[in-house]
Amino acid sequence: MELRPILSTLRRHKITAGLLILEIALTCAIVCNAVFMIGHRLQHMDMTTGIDEHALVQVQLAAIAPTPDIYARAREDLAVLRQVPGVQAVALTNQLPLQGDSSNASLKLDPAQREPTLSASTYFGEDLPQTMGARLVAGRNLQPDEIVNADVVVKALASGNTKGLPVAVTVITQALADRLWPGQNPLGKTIYLTTQVGVRVVGVLADLARANAYNDATAHYSLVLPLFMGVGKNQSYVIRTRPQDREAVLKAAVAALKKADPQRVVTRQRTYDELRGKFFANDRAMAGILVGVIVALLIVTALGIAGLASFWVAQRRRTIGVRRALGATRRNILNYFQTENFLLATIGIALGMVLAYGINLFLMLHYELPRLPAAYFPIGAVVLWLIGQAAVLGPALRAAAVPPVVATRSV
Amino acid sequence: MFGYYLDLALHSLKRNKALTALMVLAIALGIGASMTTLTVLHVLSGDPLPGRSGTLYYPQVDARDDSGIMSGKEPPPQLTEIDGFNLLHAKRADRQALMTGGAVPIQPDSAALDPFYVEARYTTADFFAMFGAPFRYGRGWNAADDEAKARDVVIGSELNERLFGGANSVGRTLRMADSLFRIVGVLGDWAPSPHFYDLNTGSYGYAEQVFIPLQTMLDLHLEHNGSTDCWGNGTGGVGTIYPAPSCVWMQFWVQLDTPAKAADYKEFLVHYSEQQKALGRFVKVPNVRLRNLMQWLAYQQVVPDDVRLQAGLAFGFLLVCLVNTVGLMLAKFLRRANELSVRRALGASRRALFAQLLIESGVVGLTGGMGGLLLALLGLWVVRQRPSDYAALAHLDPVMLLTTFLLALGASLLAGLLPAWRACQITPALQLKSN
Numbered sequence: 001m002e003l004r005p006i007l008s009t010l011r012r013h014k015i016t017a018g019l020l021i022l023e024i025a026l027t028c029a030i031v032c033n034a035v036f037m038i039g040h041r042l043q044h045m046d047m048t049t050g051i052d053e054h055a056l057v058q059v060q061l062a063a064i065a066p067t068p069d070i071y072a073r074a075r076e077d078l079a080v081l082r083q084v085p086g087v088q089a090v091a092l093t094n095q096l097p098l099q100g101d102s103s104n105a106s107l108k109l110d111p112a113q114r115e116p117t118l119s120a121s122t123y124f125g126e127d128l129p130q131t132m133g134a135r136l137v138a139g140r141n142l143q144p145d146e147i148v149n150a151d152v153v154v155k156a157l158a159s160g161n162t163k164g165l166p167v168a169v170t171v172i173t174q175a176l177a178d179r180l181w182p183g184q185n186p187l188g189k190t191i192y193l194t195t196q197v198g199v200r201v202v203g204v205l206a207d208l209a210r211a212n213a214y215n216d217a218t219a220h221y222s223l224v225l226p227l228f229m230g231v232g233k234n235q236s237y238v239i240r241t242r243p244q245d246r247e248a249v250l251k252a253a254v255a256a257l258k259k260a261d262p263q264r265v266v267t268r269q270r271t272y273d274e275l276r277g278k279f280f281a282n283d284r285a286m287a288g289i290l291v292g293v294i295v296a297l298l299i300v301t302a303l304g305i306a307g308l309a310s311f312w313v314a315q316r317r318r319t320i321g322v323r324r325a326l327g328a329t330r331r332n333i334l335n336y337f338q339t340e341n342f343l344l345a346t347i348g349i350a351l352g353m354v355l356a357y358g359i360n361l362f363l364m365l366h367y368e369l370p371r372l373p374a375a376y377f378p379i380g381a382v383v384l385w386l387i388g389q390a391a392v393l394g395p396a397l398r399a400a401a402v403p404p405v406v407a408t409r410s411v
Numbered sequence: 412m413f414g415y416y417l418d419l420a421l422h423s424l425k426r427n428k429a430l431t432a433l434m435v436l437a438i439a440l441g442i443g444a445s446m447t448t449l450t451v452l453h454v455l456s457g458d459p460l461p462g463r464s465g466t467l468y469y470p471q472v473d474a475r476d477d478s479g480i481m482s483g484k485e486p487p488p489q490l491t492e493i494d495g496f497n498l499l500h501a502k503r504a505d506r507q508a509l510m511t512g513g514a515v516p517i518q519p520d521s522a523a524l525d526p527f528y529v530e531a532r533y534t535t536a537d538f539f540a541m542f543g544a545p546f547r548y549g550r551g552w553n554a555a556d557d558e559a560k561a562r563d564v565v566i567g568s569e570l571n572e573r574l575f576g577g578a579n580s581v582g583r584t585l586r587m588a589d590s591l592f593r594i595v596g597v598l599g600d601w602a603p604s605p606h607f608y609d610l611n612t613g614s615y616g617y618a619e620q621v622f623i624p625l626q627t628m629l630d631l632h633l634e635h636n637g638s639t640d641c642w643g644n645g646t647g648g649v650g651t652i653y654p655a656p657s658c659v660w661m662q663f664w665v666q667l668d669t670p671a672k673a674a675d676y677k678e679f680l681v682h683y684s685e686q687q688k689a690l691g692r693f694v695k696v697p698n699v700r701l702r703n704l705m706q707w708l709a710y711q712q713v714v715p716d717d718v719r720l721q722a723g724l725a726f727g728f729l730l731v732c733l734v735n736t737v738g739l740m741l742a743k744f745l746r747r748a749n750e751l752s753v754r755r756a757l758g759a760s761r762r763a764l765f766a767q768l769l770i771e772s773g774v775v776g777l778t779g780g781m782g783g784l785l786l787a788l789l790g791l792w793v794v795r796q797r798p799s800d801y802a803a804l805a806h807l808d809p810v811m812l813l814t815t816f817l818l819a820l821g822a823s824l825l826a827g828l829l830p831a832w833r834a835c836q837i838t839p840a841l842q843l844k845s846n
Contacts, residue, residue, distance in 0.1 A: 016741050023734045030724070030731070064516040065588065066589065151651070194643065195643075290724070293724050300735055304735035304739060307433060311745075315745075
């Protein structure tokens with residue numbers, strides 16, 4: 001296909017061609033970044049939590065009047081819940097993965113260290129990993145005789161007399177172990193929560209996501225501490241059951257808890273799947289909006305290309321007729337318009353790539369988005385080439401159908 | 412002449428219905444999307460207390476130790492209980508209020524109503540006057556009530572409606588968390604948005620229904636909600652009722668009526684820090700901030716990133732739609748070179764042609780703008796159906812209505828100027844000859 005005639009025609013329509021190129025470039029740049037952001041959100045929404053999500057339900061209560069003994073109340077509640085038909089296991093916890101509101105601690109490897117190494121999510125509870133279904137990959141779980149009531153620990157810390165307490169131990173996630181001691185065996189190592197309190201690692205979990213897992217890089221830094229919190233508005237019961245029994249067990253558990261102590265209000269009762277859905281609701285909405293924008297952009301651009309091509313075909317009817325009369329085949333005419341569109345699209349795409357990179361740099365600066373991987377550029381290019389060819393096909397076929405006799409007629 | 416040009420424009424637009432519809436739709440979609448997102452952005456970054464926000468300040472002092480548990484150059488975003496009460500009792504500002512958030516169980520007298528939890532604000536006497544909270548009945552408590560740990564409560568209109576059917580409930584008693592309180596005031600509808608005085612409880616669509624003196628809350632051990640950050644051996648309420656002395660969990664606001672007073676107050680904060688350092692409570696060199704309300708909201712980046720991203724996307728989309736329309740309009744005008752040349756040859760001036768074409772593109776732009784306004788209303792309705800906490804706020808106000816109108820007008824002029832100018836450059840003789 002000879003390019004020269006196409007180029008010389010385009011040179012006579014500089015402004016129109018320029019506008020089309022600009023439109024394609026802008027669309028390409030936005031589509032590249034939008035597709036990347038959708039991928040980013042989907043990846044975030046795909047986060048693993050390391051727990052048996054479909055088998056868990058959560059119940060949270062708040063007392064109407066102050067509870068005299070929060071620890072005894074919690075022990076009794078746990079015993080009551082274990083009697084509910086369908087309940088396989090139950091634990092009191094301060095948070096669940098992806099819950100949103102969270103409890104966190106700054107960790108140090110050396111008590112004399114000035115800046116903490118990192119912040120990790122702290123889970124407090126007895127039998128917590130077992131109930132949630134978090135898999136142990138090394139060491140052991142926390143033992144019942146290592147669990148201490150929270151007020152005992154706080155009093156001991158405040159007075160500086162920690163003699164009566166069992167040795168402080170913890171179970172941490174593989175991700176946290178790999179970050180703190182890369183390539184080493186974490187078992188037996190000590191983590192410092194304050195300058196005085198060190199806890200020894202006795203077990204490693206395959207995974208247990210944070211309650212505030214907003215950032216993918218730190219989402220799996222968690223540790224479980226052997227503290228028993230007692231009832232309180234931030235504590236909740238996590239119950240393990242068969243997936244098909246969740247609704248029934250939830251209802252029965254709430255009824256049993258209200259019967260055990262009517263002086264309280266249920267503030268949360270939900271399956272873990274509902275909790276997870278809520279955590280990612282905004283990401284899902286944003287991904288939907290981005291898909292909508294991409295579709296709208298591509299439709300507008302396609303219609304723009306088709307509209308402009310129709311004008312050009314109508315404008316050049318005489319020229320086409322002359323070419324046909326001079327021996328050009330229908331296929332030649334068709335190819336001419338297809339090549340013209342391909343040429344414009346290619347220039348637009350090249351410009352769009354540069355623009356896409358610029359937009360990405362801006363987003364990286366302002367929205368903590370990672371660098372746009374090179375793999376996304378071809379996606380934008382292919383999509384726009386296809387859209388361009390599809391849009392120009394109709395007008396090009398109409399052009400090819402122009403009979404040679406047009407050349408002999410005056411307007 | 413205008414009427415004639417309008418007639419010509421409509422005639423020309425009718426000749427090519429599909430194309431006209433495409434141009435109008437593209438502009439409408441672009442403006443609709445931009446105005447929806449811009450309105451949400453405008454609402455979320457608005458001033459929660461217009462007229463008052465300029466004199467309200469949020470003092471910060473730095474009580475952290477050297478352990479590095481809470482790092483960063485900025486002082487903590489809240490105060491410790493001790494610093495809060497010290498600054499409150501110093502009374503160096505025109506008005507000042509110390510506060511924190513929570514939730515309390517309401518135990519209605521009537522057996523027909525089950526006990527329920529409502530959001531609570533624990534604060535001090537100046538809160539209502541300083542923030543201009545409107546009273547429907549009664550009034551707030553005074554500083555003496557604060558010190559006396561009075562069992563006084565101010566309730567919101569929603570709770571008053573729920574418990575007392577909206578009647579004047581001042582003087583009646585209310586049982587909360589097993590204690591009896593006396594209702595001293597009922598607020599009118601009041602829900603500043605963003606919830607500037609405590610952003611930890613959620614920034615938008617949040618209104619407490621119960622206001623209790625802070626010292627009463629501490630006395631009764633009512634539960635505290637919100638963010639708690641600790642250093643040293645502080646535990647954020649683990650195993651204790653309230654956070655340790657080395658935890659920040661209270662917000663402190665002051666009203667300073669003149670810039671000179673604000674400067675003096677900042678000076679005072681530095682003196683206070685030095686004095687606390689001399690006493691051994693503070694270890695860092697004085698590190699204070701005194702931001703006014705809007706500066707505080709900007710510093711806390713209260714507008715969600717996603718909302719700003721959506722606005723950017725929408726404007727990108729609008730740009731593509733405009734370029735698209737300009738291209739189509741240009742092609743259309745150039746296609747009519749013949750007709751325009753004949754008019755030129757018959758004596759129409761370039762100006763007249765320009766006016767005629769501009770009117771044609773203006774019709775497209777304005778129709779698109781109107782469509783965009785309708786689409787924006789639809790878009791905002793969709794936003795209101797979404798589960799986000801700011802959903803209920805998404806309404807078009809007069810400012811945004813005017814902005815929409817200006818945007819539509821600007822967009823249509825932009826979309827018309829270039830094509831009209833280009834089409835007027837045609838040399839009539841050449842055009843007529845070539846055909």
